[in-house]
Amino acid sequence: MDAYEEMTEKFKTSAESMECYQRYFSKDGKGKKLWKKVKYQLVEYHALPAYLRDNEFILGHYRADWPLKQTLLSIFSIHNETLNVWTHLIGFFLFLSLTIYTATKIPDVVDIHPLQHLPEVLKNADLHKLQAELLTCLPSLPHLPDLQLLREELKTALPSMDMLSSLCSWRVVELLYNCLPERFSLGNQTNDYVLSSVKEEVANMIAPVAMRPITRWPFFAFLGGAMFCLLASSSCHLLSCHSERLSYIMLRLDYAGIAALISTSFYPPVYYTFMCYPFFCSLYMGFITLVGIATILVSLLPMFQSPEYRTFRASLFLGMGLCGIAPILHKLILFWGLPEALHTTGYEILMGIFYGVGALVYAARIPERWMPGKFDIAGHSHQLFHVLVVAGAYTHYRAGLIYLKWRDLQGC
Incomplete structure (x- = not known):
């Protein structure tokens, strides 16, 4: 040698x-x-x-x-952070795709097509009275150049089974928007209205079509929080080996991303559950936002980074997640028996299981504590934690689609 x-x-x-x-x-x-x-x-x-x-x-x-160039290039090499980087980087691109898909395919995503069974229901409806009610709506609408044409279409189409094609025209729906939500409200039991002569099923089908979809910002806030968390985590695991200063910055960003994901995860269920109860909506959303900000501030403390505070970090973020128990129980009290409420609760419980198990695995450092050195490249606790976080976030996305469909079709 x-x-x-x-x-x-x-x-x-x-x-x-x-x-x-x-x-x-x-x-x-x-x-x-x-x-x-x-x-x-x-x-x-x-x-x-x-x-x-x-x-x-x-x-x-x-x-x-390592120098920054070699640190960046190490994304394509094998080391004990490779899977930590890629599990959340792939998750980021998954949620970016879901965001684009949701933004461009909203009507299809929430399946707003309540008219598919309308012809069968109309067989038993009094179409002449329905025509009279729709024509009564027209004077309350603003003057439009084709208003007279619309009246003629309604006069000729509604008494026949061609009514379906007329109502499916979004131009007609837009013109009737200011009238139908009030006259076809499920809570309106006045005998002078069409609900006294047309079956309730017809009103249930027509009213949602005339209503514009509810706001999407809480849902997109969650998607944004998920993407920020996943990208920050991936970047942290890739770049932290460069220097102590960069490691400190990236870890703070990573903790902020986790807090953002947990906080924004509350926005869709709280907003869409309590959108008709403004006090509770503001209470729950304001509380979780403040808790998220407080968590980010705590994570800025230097001691938060120390390995001996691993359990404290996991407990803090787990405690944030447990804040969701109160609005979920409140939702079940208000909407017990409603399929959408039970379905979304099932997804939220599954999401909580994913996040909770991930936090426990991370804190206990399982399985590498049982066989040190055997899981250096693949299978250690942080990688399992990453996979469970992506699974939990996707489960919450599926619950969000149910919330959108529920509120788009039923409103308050």
Whole structure:
């Protein structure tokens, strides 16, 4: 074994000796080439600087103090953070796709097609009285150039089974928007209205079509929070090995992303559940927002980063999630027996299980604590935590679609 090989064996596992090693081999060209080969090698846990020591059960395959270029390129190499980076990066692109899909396919996503069974129901309806009611609505509408044409269409189409094609015209629906929601309200039991002569099923089908979809911002706030969390986490695991300062910044961003995901996850269920109860809607949304901001502020404290506070970090974020129990129970009290309320609650319980198990696995460092060094590359607790977070967020997305359909079709 020559001198170069002996020095390589002696110093390759010691981060403190790297500087000395570099000086020794910078005296000639051969030494410089050898230094380039070994200075970006992976190191073991005991050779890490203090700021990178987080999990003593992961023994090797660490990156330490790498230049930014090599740090970025390491996304395509194998080390103990590779799957941590990719599990949440793939999750980010998944939710980006879901956001684009939801934004461009909203009517299809929530399945607003209540007229598909209308012909069958109309067989038993008094179409002449329905025609009279619709024509009565027209004077309350603003003057439009084709208002007379609309009246003629209603006179000729409504007494026949062609009524379906007339009502399916979104131009007609838009013209009748100011009238139908009031005259076909399920809460309106006045005998003068069409509900006294036309079956309730007809009103149930016509009224939602005339109503515009409810606001989507709470749903997109959740999607935005999920994407921010996943991208911040992926970036943190990729870049933290560069320097202590960058590691500190990225960890703060990672904690802020987790708090944002948990906080915005409350927005769709709280807003759409209590949209007809403004006091409770504001109370719950305001409370979880304040808790999220407080959590972010706490995460800025330097001690929050220390490995001994791992359980405290997991408990804090788990406590944020438990804040959702109150609005869920309140929802069940208000809407017990309603299929949408029970269905969304099922999804929310499943989401809570994913998040809760993920937090417990992360805090307990399972399974690597049972076999240190065996899960360095794949299968350690942080990777499992990432997968469970993506699964929980997707479960919540499915619940959000049910909320949208429910409120689009029924309003308050």
